Amino acid sequence: MKLLVAQDIGYCYGVKDAIDEVVEASIHSDEKVDTFGPLIHNSSAIQELTDKYNINTITDIHDMRGNTLAVRAHGIPPKTLSSFLDQGIQIIDTTCPFVRKTQNIARQLMEDGYFIIILGKKKHPEVVGIAGHVEDHCLVVENEEDLQGLGRKNKIAIVFQSTITVDDVGHLIPRIVEHAKEVKIRSTICDITSRRQAEARELAKQVDYMIVVGGKNSSNTRKLADICRNEGVQTVQIEYPSELKALSFEGIESIGLTTGTSTPQTAIDAILNEIKNKSHQGMTIESNPMV
Numbered sequence: 614m615k616l617l618v619a620q621d622i623g624y625c626y627g628v629k630d631a632i633d634e635v636v637e638a639s640i641h642s643d644e645k646v647d648t649f650g651p652l653i654h655n656s657s658a659i660q661e662l663t664d665k666y667n668i669n670t671i672t673d674i675h676d677m678r679g680n681t682l683a684v685r686a687h688g689i690p691p692k693t694l695s696s697f698l699d700q701g702i703q704i705i706d707t708t709c710p711f712v713r714k715t716q717n718i719a720r721q722l723m724e725d726g727y728f729i730i731i732l733g734k735k736k737h738p739e740v741v742g743i744a745g746h747v748e749d750h751c752l753v754v755e756n757e758e759d760l761q762g763l764g765r766k767n768k769i770a771i772v773f774q775s776t777i778t779v780d781d782v783g784h785l786i787p788r789i790v791e792h793a794k795e796v797k798i799r800s801t802i803c804d805i806t807s808r809r810q811a812e813a814r815e816l817a818k819q820v821d822y823m824i825v826v827g828g829k830n831s832s833n834t835r836k837l838a839d840i841c842r843n844e845g846v847q848t849v850q851i852e853y854p855s856e857l858k859a860l861s862f863e864g865i866e867s868i869g870l871t872t873g874t875s876t877p878q879t880a881i882d883a884i885l886n887e888i889k890n891k892s893h894q895g896m897t898i899e900s901n902p903m904v
């Protein structure tokens with residue numbers, strides 16, 4: 614059996630920098646550090662931050678143990694940030710530079726007179742953060758029903774949640790165009806996630822079985838699994854090596870493996886080991902040669 618591992622796996626730079634910054638702050642400060650929402654969508658990595666570095670996840674600032682709060686890579690609305698600062702809270706802002714760029718693009722377009730449409734999941738923290746930068750001058754659109762009541766606008770600008778695929782939203786763009794005289798589209802899909810999605814698609818075409826490693830609550834991991842399934846290949850999304858026990862590789866000659874952008878290398882190594890054991894070591898592991 615052959616296992617083909619995607620070239621681009623593990624943390625993206627946004628997630629890696631966020632973790633490094635918060636860990637660094639916790640090590641060098643007498644203050645206890647809390648994060649506003651889970652720093653990344655991976656429960657084992659969050660547990661490790663708590664166990665090793667005493668970094669807790671909170672969703673209500675009344676639960677803060679000290680006075681230092683980390684804003685995660687997804688970013689937050691400016692009003693939320695101001696309210697924290699007004700209360701004298703010390704902020705470690707780990708907003709990913711790519712997400713910050715999208716926030717700035719959306720704000721600039723609003724100032725240029727555009728009504729902003731954000732294509733993405735309404736409750737995703739990154740989308741909530743971007744919407745907060747343009748306040749009520751925006752509409753978050755997940756599906757066609759969300760366009761009801763949009764009415765007629767002079768100028769509309771469309772931005773994207775960083776982890777969606779153009780395929781997911783391509784059918785919405787012609788519907789949006791009907792609502793304005795002028796429509797500007799700014800592709801704000803993160804280059805890392807689009808590369809990873811393209812590689813997953815290509816990998817899925819070459820193998821009998823795809824394993825996508827990442828947190829169950831990670832939307833970019835789920836998206837990778839959907840892309841592989843859409844290629845017609847049997848696909849599982851797993852987070853822990855123990856989940857491999859229930860899987861059968863009977864009759865499978867080749868397996869592809871990719872990961873979400875919030876999957877730690879330790880989880881990937883543990884799963885690769887378990888796959889090797891499961892195949893009784895009779896497996897070759899190769900890195901996907903495609904770029």
Ligand code: SF4
Nearest residue numbers: 625627709711775803
């Ligand atoms: S997936 Fe892209 S936008 Fe999101 S944190 Fe990583 S680098 Fe930043």
